Amino acid sequence: MTPQNAFYAQSGGVTAVINVSACAVIETAHRHPDKIGKVYAGRNGIVGALTEDLIDTSRESDAAIAALRHTPGAAFGSCRYKLKSLEENRAQYERLIEVFRAHNIGCFFYNGGNDSADTCHKVSQLSEAMGFPIRAIHIPKTVDNDLPVTDCCPGYASAAKYVALSTLEASMDVASMSATSTKVFVFEVMGRHAGWIAAAGGMASTSERPVPIVILFPEVPFDQDAFLARVKAEVSKHGYCSVVVSEGVRRADGKFLADAGYTDAFGHTQLGGVAPVVARMIYGELGLRTHWAVADYLQRSARHIASHTDVEHAYAVGRAAVELAIAGGNALMVTIERSADDPYRWEIGSAPLEEIANREKHMPADFITADGFGITDACRRYLQPLIRGEDYPPFAEDGLPRYARLQNAPVEKILNTPFEP
Amino acid sequence: MTPQNAFYAQSGGVTAVINVSACAVIETAHRHPDKIGKVYAGRNGIVGALTEDLIDTSRESDAAIAALRHTPGAAFGSCRYKLKSLEENRAQYERLIEVFRAHNIGCFFYNGGNDSADTCHKVSQLSEAMGFPIRAIHIPKTVDNDLPVTDCCPGYASAAKYVALSTLEASMDVASMSATSTKVFVFEVMGRHAGWIAAAGGMASTSERPVPIVILFPEVPFDQDAFLARVKAEVSKHGYCSVVVSEGVRRADGKFLADAGYTDAFGHTQLGGVAPVVARMIYGELGLRTHWAVADYLQRSARHIASHTDVEHAYAVGRAAVELAIAGGNALMVTIERSADDPYRWEIGSAPLEEIANREKHMPADFITADGFGITDACRRYLQPLIRGEDYPPFAEDGLPRYARLQNAPVEKILNTPFEP
Numbered sequence: 001m002t003p004q005n006a007f008y009a010q011s012g013g014v015t016a017v018i019n020v021s022a023c024a025v026i027e028t029a030h031r032h033p034d035k036i037g038k039v040y041a042g043r044n045g046i047v048g049a050l051t052e053d054l055i056d057t058s059r060e061s062d063a064a065i066a067a068l069r070h071t072p073g074a075a076f077g078s079c080r081y082k083l084k085s086l087e088e089n090r091a092q093y094e095r096l097i098e099v100f101r102a103h104n105i106g107c108f109f110y111n112g113g114n115d116s117a118d119t120c121h122k123v124s125q126l127s128e129a130m131g132f133p134i135r136a137i138h139i140p141k142t143v144d145n146d147l148p149v150t151d152c153c154p155g156y157a158s159a160a161k162y163v164a165l166s167t168l169e170a171s172m173d174v175a176s177m178s179a180t181s182t183k184v185f186v187f188e189v190m191g192r193h194a195g196w197i198a199a200a201g202g203m204a205s206t207s208e209r210p211v212p213i214v215i216l217f218p219e220v221p222f223d224q225d226a227f228l229a230r231v232k233a234e235v236s237k238h239g240y241c242s243v244v245v246s247e248g249v250r251r252a253d254g255k256f257l258a259d260a261g262y263t264d265a266f267g268h269t270q271l272g273g274v275a276p277v278v279a280r281m282i283y284g285e286l287g288l289r290t291h292w293a294v295a296d297y298l299q300r301s302a303r304h305i306a307s308h309t310d311v312e313h314a315y316a317v318g319r320a321a322v323e324l325a326i327a328g329g330n331a332l333m334v335t336i337e338r339s340a341d342d343p344y345r346w347e348i349g350s351a352p353l354e355e356i357a358n359r360e361k362h363m364p365a366d367f368i369t370a371d372g373f374g375i376t377d378a379c380r381r382y383l384q385p386l387i388r389g390e391d392y393p394p395f396a397e398d399g400l401p402r403y404a405r406l407q408n409a410p411v412e413k414i415l416n417t418p419f420e421p
Numbered sequence: 422m423t424p425q426n427a428f429y430a431q432s433g434g435v436t437a438v439i440n441v442s443a444c445a446v447i448e449t450a451h452r453h454p455d456k457i458g459k460v461y462a463g464r465n466g467i468v469g470a471l472t473e474d475l476i477d478t479s480r481e482s483d484a485a486i487a488a489l490r491h492t493p494g495a496a497f498g499s500c501r502y503k504l505k506s507l508e509e510n511r512a513q514y515e516r517l518i519e520v521f522r523a524h525n526i527g528c529f530f531y532n533g534g535n536d537s538a539d540t541c542h543k544v545s546q547l548s549e550a551m552g553f554p555i556r557a558i559h560i561p562k563t564v565d566n567d568l569p570v571t572d573c574c575p576g577y578a579s580a581a582k583y584v585a586l587s588t589l590e591a592s593m594d595v596a597s598m599s600a601t602s603t604k605v606f607v608f609e610v611m612g613r614h615a616g617w618i619a620a621a622g623g624m625a626s627t628s629e630r631p632v633p634i635v636i637l638f639p640e641v642p643f644d645q646d647a648f649l650a651r652v653k654a655e656v657s658k659h660g661y662c663s664v665v666v667s668e669g670v671r672r673a674d675g676k677f678l679a680d681a682g683y684t685d686a687f688g689h690t691q692l693g694g695v696a697p698v699v700a701r702m703i704y705g706e707l708g709l710r711t712h713w714a715v716a717d718y719l720q721r722s723a724r725h726i727a728s729h730t731d732v733e734h735a736y737a738v739g740r741a742a743v744e745l746a747i748a749g750g751n752a753l754m755v756t757i758e759r760s761a762d763d764p765y766r767w768e769i770g771s772a773p774l775e776e777i778a779n780r781e782k783h784m785p786a787d788f789i790t791a792d793g794f795g796i797t798d799a800c801r802r803y804l805q806p807l808i809r810g811e812d813y814p815p816f817a818e819d820g821l822p823r824y825a826r827l828q829n830a831p832v833e834k835i836l837n838t839p840f841e842p
Contacts, residue, residue, distance in 0.1 A: 073593030172494030388818035399808035
């Protein structure tokens with residue numbers, strides 16, 4: 001009997017290592033030809049499943065699949081598309097099952113964050129109710145590191161390494177310039193609700209290599225007076241300082257700091273970019289010259305400086321997802337379980353999706369210093385093994401990495417019925 | 422007879438490889454103990470010479486000096502401090518000579534860009550006139566790549582590699598998201614007057630790896646209609662595109678695009694950040710979702726992804742400066758001369774400072790495509806060897822590079838007279 005096929009999709013914001021998990025899913029499935037037929041990927045995530053736009057990964061060479069291990073972005077396309085609730089749009093879920101049934105798909109691997117975990121959970125429930133059981137396994141992925149239960153989320157550690165390294169390099173720059181020019185460098189990083197990425201900026205400073213760094217977390221209401229006093233004190237002491245600011249920092253009234261009442265020539269409110277707001281505040285109130293940078297996509301796509309630990313995690317969760325499904329697991333998320341900080345030891349586990357979906361993990365209170373502007377030793381012990389180790393992609397003669405480009409050949413449609421996602 | 426000492430200073434904005442030149446100066450001087458005594462560095466550039474705040478590099482270990490080869494920033498501190506003209510402030514130049522005379526300094530190595538070349542030139546002229554001849558050699562350094570005569574400037578190639586790589590990685594990100602979310606990524610890079618750094622963004626696209634990239638050069642007056650039409654066309658064709666924009670892009674009336682008439686809540690004009698201006702324009706006029714990043718210091722301090730060619734250049738110009746001085750050269754800048762593109766061949770030359778000072782090299786017209794939004798094959802042939810090759814720093818157990826930290830021990834003052842620079 002021909003084994004059933006598997007479906008794999010990438011969801012939400014990409015990471016430097018989401019393709020590592022894709023690589024692991026495909027390579028692990030290949031090692032079990034008696035259990036899993038082909039691996040079909042959704043073109044642009046779950047949208048590809050809804051529209052029956054599937055990619056036949058078996059048409060790629062082994063080398064191309066292996067190269068996913070060092071390739072950023074989402075090789076099959078991702079999407080920002082949240083399925084509605086079952087009550088609101090049951091037709092979406094029924095369509096998924098219809099497509100899976102048509103293509104003899106028995107495993108559903110969904111590679112994403114919170115919203116995706118919720119989708120994965122619903123698919124697992126509904127498929128059973130509809131008499132077409134699918135083993136639905138969620139593969140964690142998010143630079144935000146805000147999934148519960150798992151010790152960390154693949155993708156986060158590489159963003160953290162990028163932010164720690166960039167903060168160090170830029171701090172060396174501003175330190176060099178501070179005698180006669182710029183005194184403060186402001187660096188905006190991602191994190192709408194949780195300060196995990198901003199926390200990584202603190203790793204640029206160690207006891208052997210002290211760097212004055214002030215961190216603004218979304219978890220800590222912004223106190224302008226305390227912040228400016230701190231910046232002033234650091235500059236007085238060191239001659240310069242760096243500020244790492246989460247995009248999601250809010251004032252005590254809950255208003256985003258980035259929404260600072262700036263308007264354009266037409267009177268429209270100007271949103272976006274908390275770094276220039278902070279930089280202007282420092283210059284305006286303290287008279288200190290500033291420079292500012294916004295990392296945006298660079299922090300989640302910098303595969304060239306990915307964390308080796310992260311790459312290992314991302315591969316392990318993809319492989320484990322396939323193994324769990326083969327063992328009959330369903331409605332689970334693969335987790336990373338830490339057993340020791342130093343030397344770092346971890347293993348793979350799993351957790352029921354009902355414990356995961358729609359829950360956000362913020363920074364623990366004991367990871368942020370009492371003044372709200374730094375990270376504690378507990379946070380350092382957590383972060384240290386995550387950002388350790390490099391995993392360089394191969395570079396070509398053109399001076400840039402040899403990132404994989406797949407053919408992404410379509411699977412022939414069977415239903416061929418229109419569906420508007 | 423004890424040989425005279427040498428003075429070395431770092432000037433202007435730092436680069437990922439300015440310390441490589443410092444390393445070369447010190448190591449080369451050490452190999453000629455019969456010709457050069459100690460190498461004294463100016464603390465915070467030329468300001469250190471004016472205030473008699475010199476650093477004794479002989480107090481550093483050989484290992485620490487060698488580690489400068491992989492360390493960004495300016496190890497001795499840089500400065501933004503332009504000496505006035507001889508006519509305006511002859512006292513500054515006389516003070517320099519006074520300090521050099523007191524510390525028996527016979528060579529003046531100045532590591533910087535255009536302004537510094539001018540200073541170096543004046544020092545060479547004045548010292549002779551004052552009966553204290555110093556061999557003044559300029560060591561080129563600028564991410565802006567705008568020094569004349571030399572084929573390229575150390576520091577530029579690493580910034581170019583960073584920008585090409587970041588453009589590639591971010592483009593893979595936006596390509597992944599474009600089906601349901603962000604369609605355009607806008608990346609702001611340095612370049613007030615010359616588009617050399619922005620041009621590097623074009624290297625992310627090759628015939629084998631086509632990436633839709635629209636470049637905005639300071640050399641090309643901004644044409645909003647043509648630009649938006651181009652972005653729209655690229656998104657229609659590819660589903661997404663990336664825009665690389667020089668900070669110095671101006672409208673036809675000469676006004677900086679970044680100065681877009683935005684005001685804050687207090688009515689103050691908001692300057693800085695052309696990326697958000699461009700992103701808002703694309704969203705406002707075309708309705709396309711955008712993301713934007715500003716690289717700022719990251720692009721000139723990213724030693725972790727420095728170009729190997731650049732590191733070789735930076736070392737070679739530092740070594741050649743010392744060799745030129747030993748051979749009696751004066752009022753010269755070391756240059757890089759290219760003899761072939763592929764395979765790349767180059768050698769070290771020199772040029773009189775009077776040909777260098779206060780001249781800016783812009784992008785040649787035949788490096789920019791006729792539409793003004795891209796780079797030509799001639800530009801690619803120029804850039805290709807510059808960004809080729811990696812030169813990774815060693816990383817430590819903390820997941821970050823082992824960047825050098827010098828003691829920077831002061832030379833005992835001899836004059837000990839106050840001087841307000």
